[in-house]
Amino acid sequence: MEMIYIYISRIEARIGGRSCLVGPSNSNSWMSEAETRHRKGAWSKDEDEKLKTAVEQLGDKNWVRIEKFSGLARPAKNCRLRWINYLRPNLKKYPFTKQEQDLIFQLHATYGNAWSRIASHLPGRSDNEIKNFWHKSAKKRQREGLRISPINIDSSQTMISTSQSHFQLKLPPFSPMPAPSQTCLPIQDSYSTVESDFFPTQPITQLPSIQFNPVETLGENSYMHQVKSDSNLEIINELRKARARVRFLEKKLRQRGISNKRNNFKQSSRNDHLFIKSPQGAHLLTTHVPLDENSSRMEEITEDISRRKDDIQDSTVISATNLQETERSVSEESRHSEMSTHGENSDSKASLHKGFEREEDLFDEICNVKNSETFPEQRHHNYHVNSQYNVIAPNWNLWNECSSSLLQELEEDLFGERSQIDQPSSPKRHMDALGAVYSQSSATTLEGDESGQHFKCSMGQEFSDGLDIRFPDSNLGPESLPVNQNTAVGLVECSYLVSQPVAVHESMGRQDFSLQTSGENISPTQPCQSSFIEHQYHEAQQCSLDEFYGGMTESTSGEETWKQELMEDLVVDNLWVEDENFFFNTYDYDSPC
DNA sequence: AAAGCGCCCAACCGCCAGTAC
């Protein structure tokens, strides 16, 4: 027997310490390390410090790496819990306030024991803490002969069940989109504006609002979300958020109610979308329809909207059935008109198509944010808006299968507050986060003009979908953005931090993006040719590894060591492909839906 | 003083979904 254990331990050593012993206690891979090697019980201060350091260096996503990096004798899973429940910043360490307690009871009446969900409404509180509080107070109330929850669940359920549309509970149809949160800067002041030969040079600032109310004819289960705005950018931003919300809802539906339909959803999602486009107003249409009526219902809705076209100047309705064909024709039209279109709104279809693709990319990227249930309200993408935009209704089949409670949860998701995506704190994570953008760039040049107030970025055709370059408003200038030293790392950083208005000019034939910086100086520089990326790679090598990774690894010396560690890291993150070129090009950007 | 008891809450555990391979 002893021989066997020796043998096993040798094998374990060969496979990186993973236990070969498989049994009930090893059923969870988090615990697959020999559990006897893991400490249990209360955490010591020293352990907390080690964990804090590890999380500061590596972020709070990859707990297996954190476990290894920290040297803690605690399984990754426990490290995560310790961080979430006790160590993470901004955790409130004092008892629940009266307001918080009331909110917990209210939320529990709505969500039941979905503690993490309840916790998402209480900043600085962990699900565990709320769970404990609930059990404690429930016990207490039980002892006192009171109802377990002070909230009258019955009456709230009656309210829900008598509502024709579940969404009418808190947000009646046709009510405007909630205003952007205060954390969002005013669009015209902080977002990039986009110029294009395809589109008017000046953004359209006035759009007539229209009354568009198909719900009465779409049936009692229909819901329409209307976005009205005087600013086209604002509208598209609202649409962007609305679309993100719908995607999020669909995702949550899959998770909670009909996860077994995942594959079906994946295949059908695109075909089940209904796009409504109008220059005067933007509409997000969702309808709760019986499954067997999907096709006819879809046509009915489409026809209904078409009948109203007279009310909506130049509007277009594209049903799922002809969407692909339309896109194809639009794409070809766009190509043909590329050399002949100037001035305002000369190719609205092309712009629409472009807008759609951009939005798709954007939201795919959002969906790709792993384990995230957040909306990147502050991640402002350059987004061209002409007088055309599209609205996407969610997957009919998917929504049809929702129970009312699920829909209620969805409503909360739709209009409840969402937290922000954490800003990556190291260049490495910036790159990870925006790798998709850079994967699009096949050829890149970057140059500044004489005044230093503009610089120009020339991208390959494929990049047209993904440009997202902005500047930090607080530290804009030659020091912060010396173009010669503007490594790829710096670019990515800009993509996230910038809130200065930046105009992007798109010329014919190829994409030349002129980034204007509101009078701030940027050092002129010589154009970089298509070797820009590679050049920046070498630039990047000159910074210390520690700096490059934001302190994620210990600093090392020597190019080979640096390269080796970088490659190892990229392998871990699935970024590295057998390619000597810069890894931005290897980041595979795959749409989740 | 100490044993017993109950409460609290940090920590653990099992299960599940998503993802990569």
Next chain:
DNA sequence: TGTACTGGCGGTTGGGCGCTT
């Protein structure tokens, strides 16, 4: 398509603490 792995969630546990006897 199946499997392994990771991350997240909710239920449960158990050690520490305070109160009572």
